[in-house]
Amino acid sequence: MTTEVFSTERTTSAVPPVLGSARDVVQPALRAAVDRLDDTSRAISAYHLGWTDPNGVPVQGNGGKAVRSALAVVSARAAGAPVEVGVPGAVAVELVHNFSLVHDDLMDGDTERRHRPTVWALWGAASAILTGDAMLALAQEVVLDSGSPHAVPAGRLLTETTRRLIHGQFLDVAFEQRDDVALAECVTMAAGKTGALLSASAAIGAVLAGAPAEVVDALSVFGEEIGLAFQLVDDVLGIWGDPAVTGKSVYSDLRARKKSLPITYATTHGGAAGRRLAEWLAGEDDTDLERIAALVDDAGGRQWATAEAARHVATAERALAAIPSGPRADLVSIARFIAGREA
Numbered sequence: 621m622t623t624e625v626f627s628t629e630r631t632t633s634a635v636p637p638v639l640g641s642a643r644d645v646v647q648p649a650l651r652a653a654v655d656r657l658d659d660t661s662r663a664i665s666a667y668h669l670g671w672t673d674p675n676g677v678p679v680q681g682n683g684g685k686a687v688r689s690a691l692a693v694v695s696a697r698a699a700g701a702p703v704e705v706g707v708p709g710a711v712a713v714e715l716v717h718n719f720s721l722v723h724d725d726l727m728d729g730d731t732e733r734r735h736r737p738t739v740w741a742l743w744g745a746a747s748a749i750l751t752g753d754a755m756l757a758l759a760q761e762v763v764l765d766s767g768s769p770h771a772v773p774a775g776r777l778l779t780e781t782t783r784r785l786i787h788g789q790f791l792d793v794a795f796e797q798r799d800d801v802a803l804a805e806c807v808t809m810a811a812g813k814t815g816a817l818l819s820a821s822a823a824i825g826a827v828l829a830g831a832p833a834e835v836v837d838a839l840s841v842f843g844e845e846i847g848l849a850f851q852l853v854d855d856v857l858g859i860w861g862d863p864a865v866t867g868k869s870v871y872s873d874l875r876a877r878k879k880s881l882p883i884t885y886a887t888t889h890g891g892a893a894g895r896r897l898a899e900w901l902a903g904e905d906d907t908d909l910e911r912i913a914a915l916v917d918d919a920g921g922r923q924w925a926t927a928e929a930a931r932h933v934a935t936a937e938r939a940l941a942a943i944p945s946g947p948r949a950d951l952v953s954i955a956r957f958i959a960g961r962e963a
């Protein structure tokens with residue numbers, strides 16, 4: 621175990637107002653886009669997005685925190701454009717995100733998301749694959765139809781981001797078969813799996829607005845950094861989060877023997893506790909996951925991940941120095957919310 625001292629404190633932060641105001645402008649456009657899908661993909665997407673129950677009856681559901689779409693509309697404002705310019709980008713990144721969740725749940729065999737049964741658990745694997753694919757294709761269409769003279773670079777940002785997302789997911793899946801994953805490899809995986817789409821979300825509004833490269837680059841760096849913070853917090857919640865709040869099954873990441881960031885830190889830097897954890901990861905005993913979570917803690921995995929998340933948020937905030945103060949404050953509020961969230 622290293623001798624460094626990390627803070628274990630994670631200050632919880634209230635949902636920033638910008639998430640609500642962005643949702644108000646993005647939701648109608650997201651619904652209009654989903655309406656374009658074929659009947660089956662539309663019905664399953666509407667369920668996944670929290671608009672209907674499995675029988676298609678409208679509900680006041682939970683379609684997620686909508687962090688990525690909020691970033692996209694603030695991104696347009698950061699470039700001096702009206703929020704409306706960012707809306708097609710916001711719809712697109714939310715669709716790419718939800719494509720990835722539907723496919724990820726299938727790959728991981730997870731049966732619960734956002735407090736409800738997952739798409740594959742209700743409709744089967746083929747429907748989950750096809751609905752995810754439909755959302756991904758729709759995302760491109762929304763950007764191409766945006767009417768922006770910068771739709772092609774925005775579409776390209778989205779396709780390149782999707783390739784990074786897929787690479788990150790491939791690494792994640794490959795790590796399940798390996799017992800020698802290095803911390804740097806795990807960070808690369810998280811940057812692809814989560815950083816890429818957060819980075820594109822923070823930049824796409826500015827791209828649609830035709831912003832200069834230095835503005836787009838600053839927003840991309842901001843998004844990439846909060847993406848790493850996001851995944852670090854997600855991994856902490858995946859082990860120590862309250863399932864009643866996260867809406868995910870208890871210890872699902874441990875049961876799946878995921879080489880998440882706190883676990884990889886623990887196995888590679890966590891001394892005797894880390895070695896015991898590595899032995900457990902290589903075995904098949906699932907009986908006492910509470911003890912395994914305590915082992916990750918003892919090996920410093922939780923402290924490290926929490927401190928790293930705070931460090932990435934601080935780096936993200938520094939990248940915004942040249943962004944006008946109004947949108948900068950909103951971006952900072954999203955970054956701090958990400959670091960302090962409990963779900």
Ligand SMILES: CC(C)=CCC/C(C)=C/CC/C(C)=C/COP(=O)(O)OP(=O)(O)O
Pocket residue numbers: 683684685686687719720721723724734785786789813814850851854963
């Ligand atoms: C290609 C492929 C299958 C990739 C999968 C990539 C993947 C699922 C990465 C995890 C990203 C993540 C932390 C999601 C939770 O987001 P969130 O907490 O914002 O979710 P919410 O929308 O429910 O709030």
